[in-house]
Amino acid sequence: MQPVPDWxxxxxxxxxxxxxxxxxxxxxxxxxxxxxxxAAAVARGLIALGVEPGDRVALWGVNDPYWxxxxxxIWDAGAxxxxxxxxxxxxxxxxxxxxxxTRVLITGAGPHGSVLADLxxxxxxxxxVVVPDDHAVRQAEPLAPARLTAARLLALGESVPVAAAEExxxxxxxxxxxxxxxxxxTTGTPKGVMLDHAQVLRGYWDWAEIVTLGxxxxxxxxxxxxxxxxxxxxxxxxxxxxxxxxxIPVFSPDGLMSLISSQRVSILAGPPTLFYRVxxxxxxxxxxxxxxxxxxxxxxxxxxxxxxxxxxxxxxxxMINAYGLMxxxxxxxxxQGDPIEVIAGTTGRPxxxxxxxxxxxxxKQVPAxxxxxxxxxxxxxxxxxxxxxDKTAETVDADGWLHTGDIGVxxxxxxxxxxxxxxxxxxxxxxxxSPAEVESLLLREGSLEQAAVVGRPDEVAGExxxxxxxxxxxxxxxxxxxxxxxxxxxxxxxVPRRVIVVDALPVNANGKVDKQAxxxx
Numbered sequence: 001m002q003p004v005p006d007w008x009x010x011x012x013x014x015x016x017x018x019x020x021x022x023x024x025x026x027x028x029x030x031x032x033x034x035x036x037x038x039a040a041a042v043a044r045g046l047i048a049l050g051v052e053p054g055d056r057v058a059l060w061g062v063n064d065p066y067w068x069x070x071x072x073x074i075w076d077a078g079a080x081x082x083x084x085x086x087x088x089x090x091x092x093x094x095x096x097x098x099x100x101x102t103r104v105l106i107t108g109a110g111p112h113g114s115v116l117a118d119l120x121x122x123x124x125x126x127x128x129v130v131v132p133d134d135h136a137v138r139q140a141e142p143l144a145p146a147r148l149t150a151a152r153l154l155a156l157g158e159s160v161p162v163a164a165a166e167e168x169x170x171x172x173x174x175x176x177x178x179x180x181x182x183x184x185x186t187t188g189t190p191k192g193v194m195l196d197h198a199q200v201l202r203g204y205w206d207w208a209e210i211v212t213l214g215x216x217x218x219x220x221x222x223x224x225x226x227x228x229x230x231x232x233x234x235x236x237x238x239x240x241x242x243x244x245x246x247x248i249p250v251f252s253p254d255g256l257m258s259l260i261s262s263q264r265v266s267i268l269a270g271p272p273t274l275f276y277r278v279x280x281x282x283x284x285x286x287x288x289x290x291x292x293x294x295x296x297x298x299x300x301x302x303x304x305x306x307x308x309x310x311x312x313x314x315x316x317x318x319m320i321n322a323y324g325l326m327x328x329x330x331x332x333x334x335x336q337g338d339p340i341e342v343i344a345g346t347t348g349r350p351x352x353x354x355x356x357x358x359x360x361x362x363x364k365q366v367p368a369x370x371x372x373x374x375x376x377x378x379x380x381x382x383x384x385x386x387x388x389x390d391k392t393a394e395t396v397d398a399d400g401w402l403h404t405g406d407i408g409v410x411x412x413x414x415x416x417x418x419x420x421x422x423x424x425x426x427x428x429x430x431x432x433x434s435p436a437e438v439e440s441l442l443l444r445e446g447s448l449e450q451a452a453v454v455g456r457p458d459e460v461a462g463e464x465x466x467x468x469x470x471x472x473x474x475x476x477x478x479x480x481x482x483x484x485x486x487x488x489x490x491x492x493x494x495v496p497r498r499v500i501v502v503d504a505l506p507v508n509a510n511g512k513v514d515k516q517a518x519x520x521x
Contacts, residue, residue, distance in 0.1 A: 001352060004205035009197040010075045010178060010236070011169040014039065017239060024215060024242040027065045032242065035069065042073025044157030044165045049104060049128050053078035053168065056100045056180060060084040060093065060116040060226070061108025063247035066132070066150070067225050068235055070106050075197075076169045080177045082192070083226035086110050087491030090119035091441070100180050100192055100386055103127040105145070111250065117147065174198035180386050181228050183326040183432065190437065192386030193326045200232055201240070203329035203380050206351050208237045210333050211267070211296060211320060215242040218291075219267040220259055222248045222274070223430065228326045229298065233269065243267070253277040254285075261288045269296040271430045272306060273462060279309055293317045298324070298430070304344040323347035323418055327395065328402050329380035331356065332416045346415035354378035357401070358410050373422055374408040375401040424515065426455025426463040428493040435515075438465060438494050445485045447475050452505050452513045453496060464497035468505060468518055477501055 007013040017024070018036035026032050051057060057079045061067050074081045082100050084093050093116055097105065105126050107116040117129045126145035133149045148156075157165075178200055180192040213219065219238060223230035225247070238245035246263060248256070257278065259265060268278070275295060282289060292314050298321070307319050321343050322333040334348035342348070350356045357365050358372040366372045381402045384392035396402050405423040408416050425432050435453040442451045450470040458464035471477040479499045486495045506517040 001206060001209050004202050007201060008174040009172045009176070010072070010201065011172050013201065014072060014076075014239065015169070017242065021215075021242055025244045026239055026242060027068050027245055027247070029244075030065065032239075035072065035239070038069040039072035039076050040162075040165060040169070041154050041157055042070055043076035043169065044160040044162070045153035045155075046073065046077040046079065046104065046157075047160045047165060047168060048156040049153070051077050051079050051104060053171065054177070055079045055104070056082050056102040058082040058084050058093075058097055058100075058102045058105045059108075060086060060088070060105065061110055062086045062249035063221055063225050063230065064108065064249055065247065066108045068245070068247065070108070070130075070150075071225065071231070071235065072239075074106075075172070075178055076165070078168050078172050078176070080180055082180045083182070083231060084116065085182070085224060085226045085491055087224075087493065088116070089489050089491070090116070090121055091444070091489055092491065093119070094121050094124045096182055096190060096192070097124060097126065099190075104130070106130040106150075108132060109249070172197065174201075177383065179231070181231075181326050182226075190434070191388060191391060194383040194386055195329065196383060199329060199379050200236065202353070203351075204232045204237045205240055206353075207233055207322075207330045207333070208241045208243075210335065210351070211237075211294060212318070213237055213241045213243050213267060213294075217241075217243040217266045218246060218263055219243050219269075220246040220248050220256065220263075220265055222251050222256070222270055227431070228324075228329075229269070229430075232329070233296075253281045257281045257285065257287045257289075260292065264291040266291050266293050267296070268292060268294070269298070271462065272297055272302055273429065273460070275306060275310060279306075279313060282313060289314050294320065296320045296322060298322050302344050304340050307340050307344055319343055321347050323416060325404055325406075327382045328354075328376045328404065329382075330354070331374075331376055331380070334415075342413075342415055346411065346417040348416065349414045350376075350416070351380075354380055356410065356416055358408055368410050368412045371407055371409055371419060374404045374406045374416070374418070376404060377401045424454075426465065428455075428458075428461045428463055428465065430462075431491075431493040433463075433465060433494055435465070438467070438490070438496065441490050441494070442467060442469070442482070442486065442496075444489075445482060447472055447477055447482065449473070450505055450513075452515060452518060454515050454518050456497075456519070458497065461493075461497075465494070466498045466500065466518075467496035468500050468502050470502060470504060 018032045022033035024032045057074045129145045129147045133151045178197045179195045182190045221234035225231050324330045332347045332350050334343045355377045357375045360372050377400045408418045438453045439451040449472045452468045455463040506514040
């Protein structure tokens with residue numbers, strides 16, 4: 001494989017790309033030189049606000065060019081990006097803001113025209129909130145953070161000398177943090193995964209090399225930029241390889257098909273459900289998908305029939321299956337020439353620089369073909385969970401092995417198949433959902449004594465949450481009202497598909513809620 005260039009950091013990478021390839025279209029049809037100039041202007045604005053190297057800056061909004069230039073501006077300022085899901089409501093976002101000690105929030109356009117600044121609790125601990133230019137700047141509470149528009153941020157930045165901003169950007173080191181990514185856990189609250197510039201650059205340079213992403217590709221980024229895949233394998237990978245990213249604010253099957261036809265899309269990434277939708281649309285209409293050449297499917301298993309239909313019906317050169325996790329970046333990928341059964345049944349072999357082993361409950365490595373927990377070691381393993389050294393030590397052992405919590409099998413050729421999850425997390429439309437977090441949020445509604453959430457198979461979303469709830473004494477539970485509250489206060493993928501009212505939750509011999517009994521109901 002071609003080694004990653006000696007950039008070391010994202011700001012140096014952006015400058016080198018803009019110097020060598022200023023006219024490369026990288027954000028829709030906007031060139032690399034434009035992106036570098038806009039990012040530098042945002043960085044000057046952040047410096048004017050008092051942002052120092054290592055400070056955390058949160059970014060919220062749907063996928064669009066605004067998100068891209070502000071993300072790169074955060075890195076140019078030497079700061080650490082804290083992406084917030086555009087699906088987050090105020091309670092969820094303020095929790096992560098407080099956990100990471102973030103003092104500046106940049107909020108772009110949200111779904112249906114919402115702006116996170118209007119959803120946050122008034123006492124959230126922020127110094128400044130940057131809102132889109134077309135959003136009214138108002139001060140809701142005396143103690144609320146100071147608001148300014150994106151244009152005002154740029155105007156403030158004009159007071160910062162260009163040379164000083166360049167010095168700040170070039171002072172960023174490879175081992176400096178660049179991201180704190182939110183990931184669900186079994187503790188009921190999201191954890192912040194710390195990744196540095198060097199490991200993100202290498203991980204997604206190698207990912208792009210295996211995918212064959214290049215300067216002639218047009219790549220719709222459907223996964224949210226707030227998600228590890230959307231940010232790293234979407235935004236960053238496109239700048240690394242000078243591919244044209246097409247940010248997708250809101251996904252719709254017919255909208256995607258129109259984009260593929262009109263924009264000559266060549267790379268498409270998503271879960272199996274995405275590709276089934278593409279094929280359904282293809283069956284219903286006369287779409288031109290001849291430009292598609294590579295599909296990347298991040299899933300434990302891909303039905304062989306899906307691969308065959310894509311190869312024959314679409315004419316793909318390659319279908320790639322891959323496995324990664326927020327704490328470990330890219331772990332394994334299928335390769336050129338792999339047969340359908342390997343792509344369908346495994347996530348391929350570990351990427352260069354990453355070791356994988358399968359161990360039993362005692363931590364002993366098991367032979368090929370046997371199930372056990374997947375352990376990973378190498379450059380891609382996170383620097384830890386922000387502010388949680390004890391949880392970091394529970395996840396990454398003294399020898400550097402990341403305990404993923406996934407159950408897998410390595411075959412004789414070294415291909416990794418993910419077959420189960422040791423943790424209780426379930427996945428809805430590609431998003432990890434923590435039952436404990438959803439339970440904690442539901443209990444805040446006020447009418448429940450207890451709540452237990454489990455993942456159940458779902459034909460549309462892959463999995464969906466079912467909530468078993470016990471009402472408070474004397475309360476007649478309004479299930480529809482509870483679901484309406486959930487939709488208003490938590491991301492859509494966390495909202496339970498079903499709510500089942502019970503008199504009591506089953507418990508095991510240790511007095512804990514017996515979720516296996518709930519799954520078997």
